Amino acid sequence: MDRPVTPTGYALLGLLSFDRELSGYELKQWADASLRFFYAAPPMSQVYAELGRLADDGLVLVRRHGSRATKRYRLSAAGRRRLVSWLRDSPVEPPALKHHLALRVFLGHLVEPEDLVAHLESHRQWCEELLTELAAVKENLGDDPAWRYARLVAEWGETYYGGERAAARRLLEDIRATSTAEDSSHD
């Protein structure tokens, strides 16, 4: 009953800390719309598994809605305490990053520059789309004080992924510059 809460567990407790009673399905949707930008978007199956554990440990409270299959979850007092003390007392871990594109560049000697350029371009595209989505998210948050920190994270994301895009652009320029230089030296 006192096993440690998993990272995704804390994330779900966090979503429930906005004092709404939500189903697993709704939590998943919300995670996809918010957490996904800076944290993993857990698959449905994990959301349910996690909620089951949290309920067993008394960190969330479950309520069945009438005859429906739908269960709704809300944060318990113990859950809130657990979450708050985690937020306050545990040191922040550094961001866990697995940047697949960077690995490809690192191994650039194994492929043609054009292959690299193609990968970089699709990545830049991805950045662009993500930034557009982020802007839309921020837009939807409005200026309700309840979403103050969500808004701050959205703005943080804009700077962060702006850096991501800048890094990709710079790399593209560098690689294009050197590979065309090589081309012309072939003449």
Place this chain on the structure above:
Amino acid sequence: MDRPVTPTGYALLGLLSFDRELSGYELKQWADASLRFFYAAPPMSQVYAELGRLADDGLVLVRRHGSRATKRYRLSAAGRRRLVSWLRDSPVEPPALKHHLALRVFLGHLVEPEDLVAHLESHRQWCEELLTELAAVKENLGDDPAWRYARLVAEWGETYYGGERAAARRLLEDIRATSTAEDSSHD
């Protein structure tokens, strides 16, 4: 014999693609000094496990050094083919990010602003140190053409983590501004 290569497996094959014969221990050290900035730094035990699998599958070749316990690994022709076709033909996955700090900010309503500020400051510190380390790495690479792509990744990292630092700074300013505004409104 034809099971899929894991992400870390590809990373190790990648390190071996620089045509050196290395021990597991040396691979781990090198990973800590390079991969760690943009990819996971696999623990020793995983390096050995992975090398075992790669050897079973004929993707790396092992050689015992004299009476020593030390085994040295090098990339086989099959390993190189596998790696190159992966690099060329498989689509780049988007970066996998778990940004613990961002989650804390998202849940900022649960703690005091000072707690958040403390976390942010230690994160900014971390950014600073990482950027220093990155600069040192780049310095050590010199201008040997063999490390051309490593150098490009180091430069990419400088831009990338520059964005990370910028995002943290901005957030700090925003939070400080609003929390002091709240303080003065209490008077």
Place this chain on the structure above:
DNA sequence: TGTAGCATGTAAGCCGTTACATGATTGA
């Protein structure tokens, strides 16, 4: 002589993903 670094592994377990399986509700 002792300790720091070199060197290799095994065992257990958890977090998370993928695939599978089922059924209710709503609206066109």
Place this chain on the structure above:
DNA sequence: TCAATCATGTAACGGCTTACATGCTACA
């Protein structure tokens, strides 16, 4: 009545981490 969406799970597995366990080598 059909399809899309809502809704909840189970099973299997794989990647990675943590903890444990062992021994050699160089050098101060």
